[in-house]
Amino acid sequence: MRLAYLACGLILSALASMATAQDYEIEDRRAYPGTGAAILRVISTADLDVFEPFLLRFQADNPEVGIDYVTASSAEVNRAIRGGAVFDLALSSAMDLQFTLANDGYAQSYRSGVTDTLPDWARWNDQLFAFTAEPAVIVINQAHFVGLVLPHTRAELVTLLRDNPDRFSGRLGTYDLRASGLGYLFATQEARSSDAYWRLTEVMGRLDARLYCCSSQMIDDVAAGELALAYNVLGSYAQQRLDRDEGLTILPLEDFANVMLRTALIPATAVEVDAAGAMLDALLREGMGQGTAEPVLPPLQSRGEADQSPFGPIRLGPALMVYLDRLNRESFLEAWDAAMVQQ
Amino acid sequence: MSVLETWPIARKLTLFLAAIVALLALVSWGMVTSFAREAAGRTQDNILAASATSIAETLRSEGGQVRLELPYAAFSMLGAISEDRVFHRVAAGDEVLTGYADLQGPEVSPGEVRFATLPYRDTSVRVVSVMRVILSDGEAVPITVTLAQTRDGVLGIAAGLSRQAAVLSVGVFLLAVGLSAVAVRASLRPLNTMAQFVAARGPSDLRPFRRRGPPELMPLVSALNRLMDRLGASIRRSEDFIAEAAHRVRTPLAVVRAQAEIALHSVEEETQKQTLRRVTRAVDDSSRSASQLLDHAMVAFRADNLARARVDLPALAASVVEALRPTAEMKDIDIALSLSDADVEGDAILLQNALRNVLDNAIKYSPAETTVRLSVSNGGGEARMIVRDEGPGFGDGPAAHLTERFRRGEKVEGIVGSGLGLTIAEEALRAHGGRLELGQSTEGSGACVWLILPAA
Structure with missing residues (x-):
């Protein structure tokens, strides 16, 4: 009798997981069993090979907690949470999507001594918490710049590209805004900050810039010499490659x-x-540089570049919803198409 | 009611004031709380209205299609004051152009801004709706922009202000209660001062109070003064009566005594002589009592209006002793004098009276053929006249009550006396700021009386 119940339960739960599995696509998945019964289900945009050291450290401190770590793209993370999939923690690099999740009531409030010490700009409404600060950077292959004076501003960069x-x-690479949520976020924030963005986009379009979905491929191509310059690459990825x-x-x-702030909810x-x-x-302790080991991702504290620049981290707040709005997105992409994909 | 009647005025006043202050503090806290909520709510309304209006301003028609761009600033300012959730909806009639399709706002007509607090999803939101009419293909299309924000931040600000106001109210309350307690005590101080002043008065001091005080107390003071006036008058009347009575008794007694003396000389028979002698002694006692009553009345009168003249105590003592020597000699009692210089200020007649009564007592209670010693000395700011006898002393009972009127010692059987002598002496001394002390003589068994006066 009990076995029958158990079997029924197993079938039901298998069905349930299949049903939710259909709603979103995952890229990778790894389980870390713990000594206790509790399984912490994490969905994240951070690759396993980057994030695993942190998970192992966490499990060393909390051996009773098992971890089920699922990686997916930021759009799929968003879709999974909206679809009601059961996860205990959602980590994503897409601030805007994470913000709308919290805004629309898909997150629950959490407060602890650690969240209270977070700077104001790194948390929103006790629901959304930033644990990394990752700048958008330009990566170049020096071989292509021999004999040229390196530009210091976007205006100088525009001139340099136009003159050569x-x-x-x-030989230029940047995000395809239609394919990459992060690229879109960087582009919209930059367009808001400076008119130079549109001039730069026009120049890049005129020079047949190649469009990419992801930072890592862009960096690969720069390293290989295919590209001279990759615009708006995630700084944390670039930093890892510089050494190699x-x-x-x-x-x-x-x-x-x-x-960009990587956020958790x-x-x-x-x-x-x-x-x-x-x-x-x-x-968050790692993010604030209070961790015991070297953080797996750039912590909030070492925002050296961001501190020196006139613009700090992208603000967590309702303004993030603006460019996600359907009408705004359409018109922004129209303008971007017009500038980038010139015929 | 009856409990309240007997409560201290200070406590009652303080409690009333505390209750009033508490009420005021409560009212002001309530007002601040409602103002804070109102102000925070209005701030949110203003920002919502500005946001919605700036969204509506981007509405336009392009090729028969309604277009708009949500301005970045419209949403960024909503995040400026609080971390509240934001929802928006732009609709042309029933057709939702963008935003949250299920968001409802208040009914609105073109050019209007309408607010409402409505439930939305799992929370309560403040909603603003504005309407703008766009011409599209020659057709007027009314577009409603609805913007909503949760109220946690606003309520949090209001609650924070309310908490601060509550702390402030409690502080003001405590301060006001403390101050009112001080004020009450200060206001009641004249009453206490008056009470102390009355209590400090001597038992025979019936002078009217001349102290100035708050007008509320003046009826009490004048009533008190009138009472003392009447009391003084009645005492004076009775003293006068006693003096008058003593005087009237003394004169006929003198006549009776003289007649008895004459008769004593004229009768031969021993039994008749005995009878006459008893008559004479009885008359002597009566006249002595009468003169002591007179003395007492005189002391009481003179003490009320004390003369202040320099008195040479040794001279005074000598004159009193001279006057009493015949009486002493009748019992073969010697009076030994030891005089040193001592001056006091006061009424010589009163002091004479005091000393005479004490000496008289000493002679009266001393056995025959003994010595009564009187010494006058001066030292330590005090002048002392000390009278010692060799009589039975005052006994073991308390000495203080011997100075009460008509009180007599334990060992006085067979000796005539009124019990007024020490009373007279004490009253006279007290009128001068001095005192009478009774004790045992250090040499032998006799009594010892100290008449102590402040030195001049």
């Missing part, structure tokens, strides 16, 4: 830099709220 069409034609690849450099611009559907809170606290 032979050298840079087909000769000739790869970050081009520091003095006018401004956008800083505890979904309203969370079951293991205590474990989720513990992991969130551990994440």
Whole structure:
């Protein structure tokens, strides 16, 4: 009798997980069993090979908590949480999507001694917490810039590109805003900050810039010499590659830099709220540079670049909803198409 | 009611004031709370209205289609004062152009701004609706922009202000209660002062109070003065009566005594002589009592209006002793004098009276053929006249009550006396700021009386 119930339960839960599995696509998944029964379900945009050290450290401190770590794109993370999938913690690099999740009531409030010490700009309504600060940077292959004076502002960059069409034609890379949520976020924030963005986009369009979905591919191509310059690459990824690849450099611009905050929230559907809170606290401690080991991702504290630039991190707040609005997105992409994809 | 009647005025006043202050503090806290809520709410309304209006301003028609761009500033300012959730909806009639399709706002007509507080999803939101009419393909299309924000921040600000106001109210309340307690005590101080002043008065001091005080107390003071006036008059009347009575008794007694003396000389028979002698002694006692009553009345009168003249105590003592020597000699009692210089200020007649009564007592209670010693000395700011006898002393009972009127010692059987002598002496001394002390003589068994006066 009991076995029958158990079997029924297993089938039901399998069906349920299949049903939710259909709603969103995952990229990778790894389980870390703990000594206790609790399984902390985490959905994240951070790759396993980057994030695993943190998970192992967390489990060393909390051996009873098992972890089920799922990676997905930011759009899929958003879709999963909106679809009601049961996760205890959602980590994403898409600030805007994470913000709308919290705004629309898909997150639950959490407060602890650690969240209270977070700076105001790194949390919203006790529901959304930033644990990294990652600037958008320009990565160049130095071989392509031999004999040229390196630009210090976007205006100088525009002039440099315009004056050397032979050298840079087909050698520029940036995000495809239709494919990349992060690229779209960086682009909209930059367009808001400076008119130079549109001039730069026009110049890049005229020089047949190549469009990418992801930072890592862009950096690969710069390292390989395919590209001379990759615009708006995630600084944390670039930094890791600088050590490996000769000739790869970050081009520091003095006018401004956008800083993306990677954010965490505890979904309203969370079951293991205590474990989720513990992991969130551990994440935030690392984010504030109070962790015991080298953080896996750039912490909030070492925002050196962001501190020196006139623009700090992108603000967590309702303004993030503006460019996600359907009408705004359409008109922004129209303008971007017109500038970038010139015929 | 009856409990309240007997409560101290200070406590009652303080409690009343505290109750009033508490009421005022409560009212002001309530007002601040409602103002704070109102002000915070109005701030949110203003920002919502500005946001919605700036969204509506971007509405336009392009090729038969209604277009708009949500201005970044419209949403960014909503996030400026609080971390509240924001919802928006732009609709042309029933057709939702963008935003949250299920968001409802108040009914609105073109050019109007309408607010409402409505439930939305799992929370309560403040909603603003504005309407703008756009011409599209020659057709007027009314567009409603609805913007909503949760009220946590506003309520949080209001609650914070309310908490601060509550703390402030409690502080003001405590301060006001403390101050009112001080004020009450200060206001009641004249009453206490008056009470102390009355209590400090001597038992025979019936002078009217001349102190100035608050007008509320003046009826009490004048009533008190009138009472003392009447009391003084009645005492004076009785003293006068006693003096008059003593005087009237003394004169006929003198006549009776003289007649008895004459008769004593003229009768031969021993039994008749005995009878006459008893008559004479009885008359002597009566006249002595009468003169002591007179003395007492005189002391009482003179003490009320004390003369202040320099008195040479040794001379005074000598004259009193001279006057009493014949009486002493009748019992073969010697009076030994030891005089040193001592001056006091006061009424010589009163002091004479005091000393005479004490000496008289000493002679009266001393056995025959003994010595009564009188010494006058001066030292330590005090002048002392000390009378010692060799009589039975005052006994073991308390000495203080011997100075009460008509009180007599334990060992006086067979000796005539009124019990007024020490009373007279004490009253006279007290009128001068001095005192009478009774005790045992250090040499032998006799009594010892100290007449102590402040030295001049």
